[in-house]
Amino acid sequence: MHEISIDPEAPARERILQAAQRLFYRDGIRATGTNALIDEAGVTKVTFYRHFASKDALVEAFLDARHAYWLDWFEQALDRHGATPAAIAPALAEWLADPDFRGCAFLNSVVEYGRALASVKRVARMHKQQMIAAVTNCLDKKDAATQPKARQIALAIDGAIMRVQSGEPASGVVADLDALVQCVAGTFPALSQA
Amino acid sequence: MHEISIDPEAPARERILQAAQRLFYRDGIRATGTNALIDEAGVTKVTFYRHFASKDALVEAFLDARHAYWLDWFEQALDRHGATPAAIAPALAEWLADPDFRGCAFLNSVVEYGRALASVKRVARMHKQQMIAAVTNCLDKKDAATQPKARQIALAIDGAIMRVQSGEPASGVVADLDALVQCVAGTFPALSQA
DNA sequence: GCCCATGTAGACCGACCTGTCTACAATACG
């Protein structure tokens, strides 16, 4: 999940998208002006508007690309940690502890831009659906309770993201998340301790 | 948690704060200009800046007032529902189903304004600490595991807030939250069903 | 009687916003 850098060899459209990845995520959508994007991408205004009809169109392209990028990372991170319930918190911990971590791009976009651009909420919901699917793959037995469990864990993941974004130390938040996942997933360490 | 209305009899400072409550929460901080606040409060620009040195100062006052307002509502709602673990989801459901619901003002402020105004994150963390304390009061036995449990439940609460803000139907999210709370709090309905 | 806090109305400032414009250069393709 390292910060996106701009490849000066890439064609203009791609450089603009890379600039959007970097600036929209780092500084937020509203705080990032088209002029800043243009400077970062190393293109001119005409080139920018030839590839994207408006800033809103770029926002949509940004979210699509971000979704693919993030989900790919998340699935690989879960696999690296064993793809068990116990993998969830450590996988996320990698991200939450990253100095470039600025929260979930989709939750941020909903807050910043959900009212201005209706499609943002739709894409955010789709993204979370996919995240829940990735969590589901880490749960043991697949019965009727598995889907609800995955959704519950996903709620806590989003809460953990927001908490760390607020400046709470990642270590404590991850510990809470880990305990919650074990509890919901059925390992129940709280019971064995009680 | 009904929408704040402006009392035309109130002194100017209070009217400005009421306008901030209404517009900052409804439309967001960045989307709300000082001119809109001034119109809504029914004051003039000079009056506005005589009471608040800057928009940032008003944002801080807004968050302080919002914290008192929201926490008061939350504690009363939990009491009304019995102040047990089972009270948590129904209490929140009242808020999440409100047509004026626009998410958590503190999480929203962190996303929108956390980088622009450092104090926002601090106030948001304090607010969540207080929310966790209110949750703690609903948990049964008070032992060493109670605090972590409350923090875990609070993570899911924030996730539920963000999910509903993204447009997910509140009913399903509340059901997931309720099941999670029962699981973490120790009632373990998942176990009794298994 | 004076003064100061609080209020009114609205012009104004510089900065930044999204988006359009003219004018010109290089390259690829039929």
Next chain:
DNA sequence: CGTATTGTAGACAGGTCGGTCTACATGGGC
């Protein structure tokens, strides 16, 4: 060879932003 595409540089338009300014009115306390 001709033309469409993609690119360059940067001025410009119309609007909003946060914030300051002048000038005047009112009412309560010392």
